[in-house]
Amino acid sequence: MIESLRDSNPRKVHHVHRPALIGALAIGLGIALDAAFESPYDISFLALWGTGCFCLLVAASALYIQRERLGTWAVLLSCVITGAIRHHQVVELQQEATVREYASVEGVPVRVRGQLTTSVVIDEAEYGPRIPSWLELDSSICDLRVDELQVSEEWASVSGTVRVRVSGHLTTAQVGDFVEVVGSLRRPQPLSNPDGYDFAKLLRREGISVLLSVSHPAALEVTSRPSNLWWKLLRVREAVREECRRLFVENLSPKSQSLALSMLLGDRTQLTKQDREIFQESGAMHLLAISGLHVGILAGFVTLVSRFFSLSERKTAVAILVVTILYAGLTNHRPPVLRATLLICLVIFGATRRRHVDLLNALACCALVLLLISPEDLFDLGAQLSFLAVLAIIWSIDLLKRLRVAATKSDALLSENWRWLERIRPAIRWLVQGTVITATIWFVTFPLILSSFHIVAPIGLLLNLLLIPFAGIVLGAGYVFLLTGWFLPVLGHLTGAVFDAALRAFLWIIQSASDLPGGHFCFSGFPSWWLTGFYVLLPVSVAASRWPTIQKGTCVSLSVWCLGMAWLALLPPKSDELRVTVLDVGHGLAMVIELPSGEVLLYDAGNTGNGSRAESAVKDYLWSRNQHRIDAVLVSHADHDHFSGLFGVLDQFPVRKLLIGQSFLDFTQRGTFELCEAAAKRNVEIELLQANDVLKTDDHDPSIRIEILHPTGDFQSKSDNAQSLVMKLTYGERSLLLTGDVEEDGLKRLLSSPRNRCDILMSPHHGAKSSNPLDLLEWISSELLVVSTSDRSVGPRLRSFVPDDVSVATTVESGALTLRINRSGRISVDRFLEEPNPQ
Structure with missing residues (x-):
């Protein structure tokens, strides 16, 4: 990794040895293989240990008899097995967590004792006209290593770490405290929608077994304080972070406070959803989270300060090492920060020894160390993007060397008339270097970013040429502000004003780039x-x-x-099937209808709360199907849990039509006016529907018929539910009935019309008893009853009284339900959490 400067002959560059690179790749392969092929711990762990020892024995024997090739392959296989063993150890620690045995999906009331292993983080709630007041409550989050648990009368010894969420601000506890907590112990919900965010898998990778919900801060009582030196150091670190927060609150504007916390401390809890979105849309998300760039800028800042005080080269190196290591600890040492810190340590060590450092091998050494410490970092998106960005920089440096050689040869050919270019050569060189490095990073990371965030920001290519130097100025101003705020409070207000102005300018540039037409596009990711x-x-x-x-x-x-x-x-799928997917959004409804013609319809998209679950479910599903537009959105009625997720969908997908009933225009329900206004701003055509209306498809396929059965033009009701748009979707000889929340007088009016047989019925009002009488089942004579609900009692209750020949499928039990009808009339039901079940 570190070579003598005397041996750095360019002609020998092809023969540079990079053992750390080969080792890191082998260990990464072992981790990936162990994660892919899960097997019983006692069998596979012993087999891995035995195989690894055998490979090391073969390697030693081969080297002893000078069979270098055989020895090399044996060592590589040993590295692969080492990676698998290390990953297996981490998985085993999670499997040994006995606290999981006492939890359930619904939640079990418990009292637990243990020690807080992380600092308490305040998760600020979102506020807005579309967010219910009961959701506008901050919460406190921390991790708790559980030692004892009480379910009934007796205490039981348990093991494992739980994620604690307390409603309100928890101010009485700190990291390291021993506590006793009363709450509800539950298992995280499994992934229940296609291409969705697997929160349970994320928790497993962090070593979290279950979740503990606490209704009030008073339900967590501190029993004793820690005496261990490690916990005292962590409390000192938290005190320093708290002092930084205090300085930000006292000297910065509210918008600048959240940005400063994110860029300097890595605390993104105060950033709103809109803040994160504008950074994604401008291609500057890497500047928001602390990464290697921030550590590099800090190292440069320390270097400038050292030169100002005329420190020697050795003292400057020591100062950089100390400051970067302390900063990594202050920012919770996430993988990108650790990678940058390790890399700086290696480079400085080589520089002080007057040795040339091979950056690629040094980077591989960092990867090797991080993977051995935390094998799950191999699957961490931040770590992946961090290493890819540095790889891109290394490759771009090699490309710039070739360009420099070509430029040197062309200089000899310049005529006297072009010698003026010499004057602006530094500016040209800076522009070329910045463009090459930025373009290389963009090209290398673009596929992974697109697949993870479903957004392309070409504006980032140009913007980063300006922002990265400016980010150095902003962060430098932040470091000066923190130093003066701590040691020279008299100057703190002045430097704080400068830092605040820099942050405001930085945010204005980001916002302007985000608003620029054509600056970003939303697109499905690569498989x-x-x-x-x-x-x-x-x-x-x-x-x-x-x-x-x-x-x-x-x-x-x-x-x-x-x-x-x-x-x-990225091609959208082609099929002659009618495909209707009922997504699992908890208490709410979101249905995606894909017609054989390729048209996409959306029937409702909302859930109780702020609508984010329905929004994410719809977007993730459409992207997983490579669908990039919606031909029509039909909102059944003006209940928040049926349209609250549409605002985000309208932001990222072009929609041709918004179809609503007359009652939706009453605007008494929160969010109805805002939805119509959002649609109008995006040039979405708004149409009113009523009974006997028929929707036309683009290809006028006679086998597809979409008609509205309710409400009629003369129907009036005080209930929004009763005025739900009831839609019948027919494909060939098969049909589905989508009912919204129709109930009471609306349901009576529907049942008074002639019988209308449908094969599949979407249960009204999430399976509510009053909306699902036997009269409805007899009127429709369906074979399958589908329910979108978060209540696990709904399925068994409906099965208890429906006829035996009627199947009941609920989203809370089966996850997303995909109903497929082919041209021959065969109906198939794919349950996301179960195997496909033909009907």
Whole structure:
């Protein structure tokens, strides 16, 4: 990794040895294989240990008899097994957590004792006209290592870590405290929608077994304080962070406070959803979270201060090491920060020894250390993007060297008339270097960012040329402000005003870039198989540039993969089926209808609360199906839990029509006017529907018929539910009835019309007893009753009184339900949490 400067002959660059790179790749492969092929712990762990010892024995024997190739392969296999063993150890620790045995999905009242292992973080609630008042309550989050648990009368010894969420501000407890807590112990909900956010998997990777919900801060009582030196150091760190927060509150504007907390301390809890979105849309998300860039800027700041005080080179190196290590601890040492800190330590160690540092091998050494400490970092998105960005910088430096050689040769050909270019050469060089590095990082990280966030921000290519230098100025102003605030309070207000102005200007640039037309696009991401191929071909192509004989072939392969295979991967699916997917959104409704013609309809999209669950479920599902537009959105009625998720959907998907009933325009329900206004701003055509209306498809397929059965034009009711738009969807000889929340006088009016047989009935009002009488089942004569609900008692209750030949499927039990009807009339029901079940 570190070579003598005397041996850094450019002609020998092809023969640089990078053992850390090979080792990191082998250990990463072992971790990935162990994660992919789960097996019983006692069998696989012993087998891995035995195989690893055998490989080491073979390696030692091969090296002893000078069979280097055999020894090398044996060592590599040992590294692979080491990665698998390390990952297995982490998984085993999670499996040994006995506290999980006492939890359930619904929640079990318990009293627990244990020790807080993390600082208490205040999660500020969102506020707004569309958010119910009962959701406008802050909460406190921390992790608790549980030692004892009481369910009935007796205490039981348990093990495991739980994530505690307390309603309100918890101010009496700190990290390391021993506490006794009363709350509800529950298991995290499994992933229940296609391509959704797997919160349970994220918790497992963090070593969290279950969740503990606490209704009030008084339900958590501190029993004793820690005496261990480690916990005291963590409390000192938290005190320093709290002092930084105090300085921000006293000297910065509210908007600047949240941005300063994120950029300097890595605390993003006070950032709103809108704040995160504008950074994503401007391609500057990497500046919001603390990363290697921030650590590098800090190291540069320390270097400038050291030069100002005329410190020696050795003292400057020590100062950089001490400050970056302390900063990594202050910011909760996330993987990107640890990677940058380790890399700086290696580079400085080499510089003080007058040795040349191979950056690629040093980066691999950082990866190797991090993977051995925390194998789950291999799957951490932040860590992946951090290492990819540094790889891109290393590759771009190599490219810039070649460009510099070409520029040097061309200088000799410049005529006297062009010698004036010498005067602006530094500016040109800076512009070229910035463009090459930024473009390389963008190209390397773009596929992973698109697949994770479903957004493309071309504006980021240009914006980062301006923002990265400016970010250095902003962060430098922040460091000066913190130093003066701590040690020279008299100057704190002045430096705070400068820092606040810099943050305001920084945020204004981000906001302007986000609002720029064409600056960003929302798009479905690449599938896993495409990402795997891309990130295998990319380094192969870069490495092949040193061997002209194979360079052309690898570049052609990468180009074909990027263009041809990407086009294939992003194509919307073609099928002659009618596909109706009822997404699991808790208490609410969101249904995506995909017609054989390729048109996409959305029937409701909302849930109780702020609508984020329905919004995410709809967007994730559409992206998983490579659908990039919605032809029509039909809102059944003016209940918040049926349209609250549409605002975010309108932001990221072009919608042709918004279809509503006359009662929706009453505007007495919160959010109805805002939804119509949001649709009008986006040039969405708004149409009113009533009974006997028929919706036309683009291809006028006679086998598809979409008609409205209720309400009629003369129907009036005080209840929004009663005025729900009831839609019948027919494909060939099969049909579905979508009922919204129709009940009471609306349901009576519907049942008074002629019988209307449908094969599948969407249960009205989430399976409520009053909305699902036997009269409705007899009137419709359906084979399948589908329910969107968060109540696990609904399914058993409905099955207790419906006829035996009627199946009941609920989203709370089965996750997302996909109903597929082919041209021959065969109905299939795919349950996301179960195997497909043909009807």
